[in-house]
Amino acid sequence: MLLFFLSSGLFLGWSLGANDAANVFGTAVGSKMVRFKTAAIIASIFVISGAVISGAGASHTLGKLGAVNALGGSFMTALAAGYSVYLMTKYELPVSTSQAIVGAIVGWNFFSGFVTDYKILSKIISTWVICPILSAIFAAVLYLVMRSIFNNVKIHLLMIDSLTRIGLILVGAFGAYSLGANNIANVMGVFVPSVPFREINLGFFTLSGPQQLFLIGGIAISVGIFTYSYKVMKTVGGELLKLSPQAALVVVLAESMVLFVFASQSLSDFVKSLGLPPIPLVPVSSSQAVVGAIIGIGIVRGWRNIRFQVMGKIALGWVATPIAAGVISFVGLFILQNVFGIVVAKKSVYKVEQEFVQFVSDVEIKGDFSKIEGKEFGSYKKLYNQIFPIVGEKDIAALLTSLCEEIDLELNLGKVKKLYSKGLLTREERDLFLKFKTKKFEYKYQFLMEFCRVQGCKLRNYKELREIYKKVEVYLKLLG
Amino acid sequence: MKTLFNSKKLENQIDQFLDAVSQGLIVFLNGVKSYFGEDKEDFAHYLTEISKLESEADKLRRQVENDLYTFSLIPENRGDVLALLEHLDNVIDTAKETLHQFDVEVPDIPLEFADKFIKLAETSCNAGEEIVLAARAFFKDIKSVRDHVHKVYFYEKEADRLSNHLKKDIFRTDMKLSRKIHLRDFTTHVEKISDDAEDVADRLSIYTIKRMI
Numbered sequence: 055m056l057l058f059f060l061s062s063g064l065f066l067g068w069s070l071g072a073n074d075a076a077n078v079f080g081t082a083v084g085s086k087m088v089r090f091k092t093a094a095i096i097a098s099i100f101v102i103s104g105a106v107i108s109g110a111g112a113s114h115t116l117g118k119l120g121a122v123n124a125l126g127g128s129f130m131t132a133l134a135a136g137y138s139v140y141l142m143t144k145y146e147l148p149v150s151t152s153q154a155i156v157g158a159i160v161g162w163n164f165f166s167g168f169v170t171d172y173k174i175l176s177k178i179i180s181t182w183v184i185c186p187i188l189s190a191i192f193a194a195v196l197y198l199v200m201r202s203i204f205n206n207v208k209i210h211l212l213m214i215d216s217l218t219r220i221g222l223i224l225v226g227a228f229g230a231y232s233l234g235a236n237n238i239a240n241v242m243g244v245f246v247p248s249v250p251f252r253e254i255n256l257g258f259f260t261l262s263g264p265q266q267l268f269l270i271g272g273i274a275i276s277v278g279i280f281t282y283s284y285k286v287m288k289t290v291g292g293e294l295l296k297l298s299p300q301a302a303l304v305v306v307l308a309e310s311m312v313l314f315v316f317a318s319q320s321l322s323d324f325v326k327s328l329g330l331p332p333i334p335l336v337p338v339s340s341s342q343a344v345v346g347a348i349i350g351i352g353i354v355r356g357w358r359n360i361r362f363q364v365m366g367k368i369a370l371g372w373v374a375t376p377i378a379a380g381v382i383s384f385v386g387l388f389i390l391q392n393v394f395g396i397v398v399a400k401k402s403v404y405k406v407e408q409e410f411v412q413f414v415s416d417v418e419i420k421g422d423f424s425k426i427e428g429k430e431f432g433s434y435k436k437l438y439n440q441i442f443p444i445v446g447e448k449d450i451a452a453l454l455t456s457l458c459e460e461i462d463l464e465l466n467l468g469k470v471k472k473l474y475s476k477g478l479l480t481r482e483e484r485d486l487f488l489k490f491k492t493k494k495f496e497y498k499y500q501f502l503m504e505f506c507r508v509q510g511c512k513l514r515n516y517k518e519l520r521e522i523y524k525k526v527e528v529y530l531k532l533l534g
Numbered sequence: 535m536k537t538l539f540n541s542k543k544l545e546n547q548i549d550q551f552l553d554a555v556s557q558g559l560i561v562f563l564n565g566v567k568s569y570f571g572e573d574k575e576d577f578a579h580y581l582t583e584i585s586k587l588e589s590e591a592d593k594l595r596r597q598v599e600n601d602l603y604t605f606s607l608i609p610e611n612r613g614d615v616l617a618l619l620e621h622l623d624n625v626i627d628t629a630k631e632t633l634h635q636f637d638v639e640v641p642d643i644p645l646e647f648a649d650k651f652i653k654l655a656e657t658s659c660n661a662g663e664e665i666v667l668a669a670r671a672f673f674k675d676i677k678s679v680r681d682h683v684h685k686v687y688f689y690e691k692e693a694d695r696l697s698n699h700l701k702k703d704i705f706r707t708d709m710k711l712s713r714k715i716h717l718r719d720f721t722t723h724v725e726k727i728s729d730d731a732e733d734v735a736d737r738l739s740i741y742t743i744k745r746m747i
Binding site: 085087206208209210211212216298299 | 541542544545548606607608609610611615672673674675676677745746
């Protein structure tokens, strides 16, 4: 069942691999500078590593826009995005998976009554506009540097050729990494809140739940690269080839840098440490970055080769894609819920009970919760906005808010045994759950407290609480 | 790494090819001079020398063509480079052909024309030398291609002028018409080296614009 729901995301991943890998290796392959097989292998390896290692940032932003919390909903949003990408491609509009998925998520928000965070939405939209512009600036600067090097330093034509080849491979690898890091959020982001994957310890490093999702998504992308991207690479390569291979190298490098900028957590942190506003980590469109870069080079070469129609088409895509995806998503969710009876959204209520306030003070988190004690909140955001000023730290406030979420969980024997027989629980874990005294849980923190009691652990500070919560969250998804 | 190694080898081959063309021109000029000096031994030496150089240039050109395609190097410029080498090859071919005609037909050139013939051969060879330099620049130092190309055009015009004068002089003597025509043909042959060079220069100018990114 899980695989069925994931299928829409995998399809999205496949189409991303088929289409966007061409933005990274299209020229190299189209111009016969690099063999397709080499390009496909390198692209696959780096897309997957980018997705697993740095995919979290952009996916986190999408999560903030709308945490699609039921598998059915995730399925439909990804499907809506995939379908609108297909539709837009059919009408030959430059389409971006990033824009489609954002529209689909907003569609889900509308359908399920969740409040769309317009601050985040406007941040995402402004990034789309900045993306091609930034790409144009990067490309223009890189092109000027490259031109002055190649025209002034005496390098043999054949050496330039070798260097360009090596450059295309290196930049392609970097581009694939950035593509994976930035765009995996489009493919798998909507599944992160709803899929119950457990952390896997591989000895030298651990794969968190989302990372496993990203790995699967990355593999879907690489399947797309191997099965279909050759065709696209030849067309894209042919079109870009009106530029010299050196200029094409600049285009790919500029595009990769833009994708990297909007995906790298460490870069964003670094910018923040300089006292500048942090870079928003948002999935952006690689195709639009490419067009931006080509325009950048065109400007440097004296406004040659610039097709203004293309710019108009991109702007149209900005508007049309998310709207189409949003509408499709809304209608699809309606059908899925009302015709097939599949849960597409879990409505959450948050409440701060007295018991919780006591629990918080035991963990030595200071703050006066009396104002909100006993009150009910309709959404995560509303409670978070109350808790944040009390505790003063983002992470703590986010964790406490999640703990207050109302759940309707009944721990029955049959369910535990079934999960055990499926291999989703270990024998120790099964025994652990069988020891639970309380069987019904109204709030997440109650489950967590019972979990701690049975395990005999005493939480002393926020750090310990966070560690336990990570485990509990997985169990909650499994049992829920 | 493999491409780096291949391109280094190919760079050397192209250089050797250009060396052969350039040496061929020097040998040609010396051959013409020894013909007028009536030093038969010297002339025979230059004749074998230019044949060797010409076949070596051919061999190198084929090797370069082969390697460019086998290792799919410079796909963007491959066609241009091949055309460039083929037309440069014409320069040394013409030189060899002309020297051989001296050997086969033994034209009876009156001594009064010797200086003019030699001057024409020198100018023609100058155009050839410059085009070799221009070709080298095309590979290594794109900006200075122009510096050599304009000299090719200059020497070609000069050779044109010299050959016209020579032909006029030939036809104003009281030699037999058959001899006049024979001498005219040789004037044309010697001049043809500069025409071939000009042909390469035309192509090179376009390739250079294409390559300036």
